[in-house]
Amino acid sequence: MLAYVIRRGLYGVVTILGVLGLLYVLFFLYADPLDMAQRAVGEKAPPEVLQQWIENHGYDRPAHVQLVDHYVRMLTFDFGRSDADDAPIARRLREGAIPSLSFTLPTFALGLPLAIGLSLFVAYFRETYIDRAGVVMAVLAMSVSVLLYIIGGQFLLGKLLHWFPISGFDASPDVILRFIALPVLIGVVGGVGSDVRFYRTVFVEETNRDYVRTARAKGCGDGRIMARHVLRNAMIPILTRVVVAIPFLFTGSLLVESFFGIPGLGAMTVEAIQGNDFSTLRVMVYIGALAFVGFQILTDISYTLVDPRVRLG
Amino acid sequence: MGYVVSNVAVAVLVAGAFWVARSVRRSDLWRGAAVDLWRRRPVAIVVVGIYVAIGLLDSVSWVGGGGTAAGDLVAQHKPRSVIDRLFPESFKERSYSAPFATAEFYGGQPLGNPGRHVFGTDILGRDVLRLVLKGTRIALLIGGLTSLIVIPLALFFGICAGYFGGRIDDAVFFVMSTLASIPSLLLLIALIMAMGQGPVQVCIAMGVTSWVGFCRVVRGETFKLRELDYIQAARALGVSEARIILRHVLPNLMHLVVITFVLLFSGLVLSEAILAWLGIGIDGSWGQMIDQARDELARDPIVWWNLSAASAALFGLILAVNLLGDAVRDVLDPRTLREEP
Numbered sequence: 001m002l003a004y005v006i007r008r009g010l011y012g013v014v015t016i017l018g019v020l021g022l023l024y025v026l027f028f029l030y031a032d033p034l035d036m037a038q039r040a041v042g043e044k045a046p047p048e049v050l051q052q053w054i055e056n057h058g059y060d061r062p063a064h065v066q067l068v069d070h071y072v073r074m075l076t077f078d079f080g081r082s083d084a085d086d087a088p089i090a091r092r093l094r095e096g097a098i099p100s101l102s103f104t105l106p107t108f109a110l111g112l113p114l115a116i117g118l119s120l121f122v123a124y125f126r127e128t129y130i131d132r133a134g135v136v137m138a139v140l141a142m143s144v145s146v147l148l149y150i151i152g153g154q155f156l157l158g159k160l161l162h163w164f165p166i167s168g169f170d171a172s173p174d175v176i177l178r179f180i181a182l183p184v185l186i187g188v189v190g191g192v193g194s195d196v197r198f199y200r201t202v203f204v205e206e207t208n209r210d211y212v213r214t215a216r217a218k219g220c221g222d223g224r225i226m227a228r229h230v231l232r233n234a235m236i237p238i239l240t241r242v243v244v245a246i247p248f249l250f251t252g253s254l255l256v257e258s259f260f261g262i263p264g265l266g267a268m269t270v271e272a273i274q275g276n277d278f279s280t281l282r283v284m285v286y287i288g289a290l291a292f293v294g295f296q297i298l299t300d301i302s303y304t305l306v307d308p309r310v311r312l313g
Numbered sequence: 314m315g316y317v318v319s320n321v322a323v324a325v326l327v328a329g330a331f332w333v334a335r336s337v338r339r340s341d342l343w344r345g346a347a348v349d350l351w352r353r354r355p356v357a358i359v360v361v362g363i364y365v366a367i368g369l370l371d372s373v374s375w376v377g378g379g380g381t382a383a384g385d386l387v388a389q390h391k392p393r394s395v396i397d398r399l400f401p402e403s404f405k406e407r408s409y410s411a412p413f414a415t416a417e418f419y420g421g422q423p424l425g426n427p428g429r430h431v432f433g434t435d436i437l438g439r440d441v442l443r444l445v446l447k448g449t450r451i452a453l454l455i456g457g458l459t460s461l462i463v464i465p466l467a468l469f470f471g472i473c474a475g476y477f478g479g480r481i482d483d484a485v486f487f488v489m490s491t492l493a494s495i496p497s498l499l500l501l502i503a504l505i506m507a508m509g510q511g512p513v514q515v516c517i518a519m520g521v522t523s524w525v526g527f528c529r530v531v532r533g534e535t536f537k538l539r540e541l542d543y544i545q546a547a548r549a550l551g552v553s554e555a556r557i558i559l560r561h562v563l564p565n566l567m568h569l570v571v572i573t574f575v576l577l578f579s580g581l582v583l584s585e586a587i588l589a590w591l592g593i594g595i596d597g598s599w600g601q602m603i604d605q606a607r608d609e610l611a612r613d614p615i616v617w618w619n620l621s622a623a624s625a626a627l628f629g630l631i632l633a634v635n636l637l638g639d640a641v642r643d644v645l646d647p648r649t650l651r652e653e654p
Contacts, residue, residue, distance in 0.1 A: 011490075018491035026507040035509070139639070143579070143632040145586045147603050148624050155610050251496060255587060273502055273591050285503050288496040296494070 001304070008300060012293040019289040020074055023282050028066050031278070033059035039276040040083055057083055057279070074286055084277035092268060092280075093287070097250065099169055100257065100264030103180045104249040107187035112242060115192050116231075119199035124226050126204050135200065141193025150259045153186045167261040183260045187253065195241075202237045206230045235306040243299040247291035251284065316374045316392035323372045346568075346644050354640045360633040367446055368453040370395040396446050406430070406438035412618050433618040435605070441619055444602060445626045451598040452630060455516060455585045456578040462520030463527060463577065464570055470524075471531025472558055472566075476539055485532070489525045497522045501584065505593045512595045515588060519581055527573045531566060538562050568645040575638040579631045586627065599623040 036059065037050040045053075054060050058069070073080060079089035122134035158166035164182040206212070207230055215225050250265065257266035265284065272280035303310045337343040351358060374394035404426055409418040415427035424430075432441035474485035492500065504518035538544060539562075547557050589600030606620030 014487070015490050015494050018487060019495055022491060022495075023503070026503055031507045139635050140632065143628055143635050145583055145600070145603065145624070145627055145631075147586050147590055147600070148620075148628075151603070151606060151610065151620065155615075159610070247496060251499070254498060255590065269499070269502075270591060273506065273593065276506070278506065281499075281503055281506060285495055285499045288499050289494045292494045292496065 005297070005301065008297050012297055015293055016290060017071075019286065020071055023074075023285060024067055024070050027278050027282055028059070028070065029063065036083075036276065036278055040278075074283075079283045080279060082272075082277050083279045084272070084275035089280055089283050093265065093283070096263060096265040096268050098171060098264075099262050100251070100266060101249060102171065102176060103183045103187070103256070103262060103264070104253065106180060106184045107191075108245070108249055110184065111188040111191050111195070114188060115195035116199055116238070118192070119196045119203055120226050120231065122196065122200050123203035123207065123230070124222065126207065131200075135197065138193045138197040138200070141189070142197065143193075144190075146190050146255055149186050149190045150255060153182060153189075154259065157182060157185075167259065169260070169262045179260075179262075183256045183262065187256055198241060199234075199238065202234045203230055206234050209233070232306075236303060236310075239299060239302055239306060243295050243302070244292075246295045247288060250291050251288045316376075319372050319374065323369055327369070349644045350637075350640055353644070354637055357633040357636040357640070360629060361637060364449055364630050364633070365453065367396070368450040371397075371447055371450040396443065400440055400443040404429075404440055404443070406434045408434070408438050409436060409616055410434045410438075418614075418616065432622040435602075435619050436609075441622050444597070445599070445622045447597055448599040448602065448623065448626060449630075451512075451595050452582045452585070452627070454512065455519070455595065455598070456581050458513075458516040459519045459523065459581050460574050460577060462517060463524040464574065466520065467524040467528040467531055467573075468563070468566065468570070471528040472535050472562060474528075475532040475535025476554075476558060476562065478536075482532075485528070489528055492521070493525045498584070498587065501588070502591065502593065505588070510593055515585065515593070515595055519584065523577060523581065527569075527577070530569055530573070534566060534569060535562055538565055572638070572642050572645055575634060575641045579634045579638065582627070582631060582634075599627040603627070 033054045034050060037053040038045065041049055041053050058066065061069075072078075077090070079093070081087065082089055082092070118134070122131050125131045125134075154166050157163045165179060169179050170176060203226070207225075211233070212225055212229060215229055216222075220229075251269070254266040254270050256262070257264045258270040261267075265287075268280065269284045271277070272284065337347050371394045374392040374397070376390060376392050406424050406426070407417065407422070408420075410416070410424055410430060410433050411418050412431060412433045413428050414424065414430070414433065416423055418433075430440050430442070432445065434440055435444065470485045470488075474482040495503075501518050501522045504521055505514060508514040508518065544557060544561050547561055552560075585594050585598055586600030586603060588594040589598050590604045594600050602619055602623035606616075606623075609616035609619055
């Protein structure tokens, strides 16, 4: 087990080095510094200003110096300053984490039980009209663009019905609920369709197994079978899907955050895109990959916890 | 000369479709699957067919012909597609007008074409129905061109990794796990930021972010196929590796290609909507129209038809493709390809 974790960890490190290599190729080798400068400063900026920008951000150094510098700084978490406004990126990461988590965590905590509950319900009525209606609803829900959920939710619930403020954020405990309620609602509704469809397939497949028939033959009720036997045996696919979603709790949601003016990491990424802030974008991709690799290792370990048959070695 | 390329592409696509249809008819298995699919999802197939027809009509264009104002030399020397010809240049207003309105939405000036704009007009007075129809081509381009990048790439690397194993497998696996470990939207954005904007760049970026999932499936499936008796027999008989791959491995992966194509498609079109909103999408897409609606809903009274028309078109296509995708998977292969976690 320990040997496996170490080996898995080492492979994770290699993957991260690969990600950094890709980022280097994209942002230092492939992208043209002059083009980046033009996009950051402005198309019509005089050549000396562009040259100054390139020098200030170190894009004029020889390729191998940039390569070493890129790796060393990323691996030591020395993220430097933003290309757009020279603010230290590390500080903005710390500031953005709380607002991001304050709406991604509730979304996750509400969305997951809802999706699993609904799909257990639908799978319980498999091959009936309830099941078919459930699947159709799920497909309908996942065919709507996230953009429409956000725009529609803001318009209908915020502007017309005045249930929630249209946008804004305040982290003080007594008012935060008002501001995160609508983003959380939209996050839950937007994700529930594809989740229910996925989990339903898992559960229905599980109900066709022998142990379900055995349990029924012994007189076990259908509800108990679903809640105790099927749910537990379906833990591996559930865990796989859930853990993959966890890194996004940290990177936040690009769309929801900037639509609702939540000053989190997602909104920061959007700002970086719109301001052609390459150094911030690079850091966001790196952080996202880091979280993903970390949680991937945790998933593999968690398999042993939910399924004693899984032996890591 | 862009329109010539587009016309040739349409010709190639139509010829390819006929060739595929002929091959499907000749093979019992594929014909059975096609019949089964048609029986299960006739409506979805017809809807997708209509979208494809609109997209093709908008891709065939030529210079000249009627429908332009007499003195308008620019329009006369510009290639216009069939869709463009259905809506002549004069079919424009100055600004917003509601569906079937006879006067401008703000100000109440009389319209040039009262009561004839089915979905109204946008801020520049362009007919929304025409914009929606033209968006179809963009949506199909996103799904189609990206799949043309994804499928050969994934097949090549997946088969190499699965069939030859060893070092090649390690290398492919490393590239896959590297790409897979970056959240896909972030990777997509990073790629487009580095490559610059434009339809081709967006499709390439989407191709790079989405080939990994399919490659993994191909690799696993090839790995299984390689051990099967008939491939072992072919090898024992001295058939060359290239021939084994082309004759025995590749045809047995084709059903996965079809399923992946359909399942991939809706995700791609939906992500373009997000890119459009970030300002790095493709001009003229439905995503861009939805994005504009942010300001329009803040107006008073609100402008709702632009958003509704684009969303309805997007929703219709995605829903039809999603329903079709489920059926395609059930018909061709209910086990191997479950949804990616």
